[in-house]
Amino acid sequence: MKTQAVSHLPRLDRVVACLQQAVNDGGPLPDLEALAAVAHYSPFHFHRVYRALTGETIGRTVQRLRLLKTLQRLGRSDASVTEIALLAGYDTPQALARVLRETLNASPTELRADPGLLERHVAGLSRPASGSTAAAAPLSVEVVTLEPFEVVAMRAQGAFDDLDGAFGLLFGWAAEQGLVEQLQQLIGIPVDDHRELPAEALRFDCALALDATIPALPEPLQLRRMGGGQWARLRHVGSYSGLEEATDRLLAEWLPASGHALRDVPLHYHFLDDPEHTPEAILRADIHLPLTG
DSSP states (O other): OGGGGGGGHHHHHHHHHHHHHHHHHTOOOOOHHHHHHHHTOOTTTHHHHHHHHHSSOHHHHHHHHHHHHHHHHHHHOOOOHHHHHHHTTOSSHHHHHHHHHHHHSOOHHHHHHOHHHHHHHHHHHTSOOOOOOOOOOOOOEEEEEOOOEEEEEEEEESOGGGTHHHHHHHHHHHHHTTOGGGEEEEEEEESSOTTTSOGGGOEEEEEEEESSOOOOOOTTOEEEEEOOSEEEEEEEESOGGGHHHHHHHIIIIIHHHHTOOBOSSOOEEEEOSOTTTSOGGGOEEEEEEEEOO
């Protein structure tokens, strides 16, 4: 599947070069909108596409490049470890030593004393860590047209596995309004990636699609318009916590060779089963990725 993403690699190389320049200069990092422009990607989906195609987040790339620059200074400069630590943005040489021990299992002194070890780590940090090489079944993706529809949505903040509370509040409101029988779909709209943020910072919009006229909504519920246009649809079977990895595959393996581009609206999940009544191994959800034209 790697050959499918080859045409995208020059775009990603430009992003990494831009970040590398910022790290080398010690100046402010470009924001996501600026990086998306460098790569000629939509700012709306840039961070997801970048992670899917590189295997790491922008933040992880910056950390890797800073550490790479530090090792290069260790090998090519007579500066003290204290000077190198401060140039790399660490408050103390002890902070740098701790990072090197945690990530490379070596101290600055050990790396300087062993040029071969230092060069191996420099080579390893020069590229993203490779992901799993395990064979995976080919993706079965449909391109479908969705008619616009409205949902009653509520933003949840917290662990991905604790979304039941937000859906419970939505169901409680629907029951009070006598609308439970009109429920058509359970929709999830990921705002953040649960692999990138601490649980307390994760945002996720939970929503119900109802076959009924929606009455006035109390806060924090809100009416949102979904669908419309073309979408790539991929069915995920298994734990719902695996939806982000499945979305990565859709972006990295299917999208580059599909001839489609992403549209600036959120992707969404259509949950087909209730985790409280369906074994985790056979839970189903459809991932919908918005496409242009």
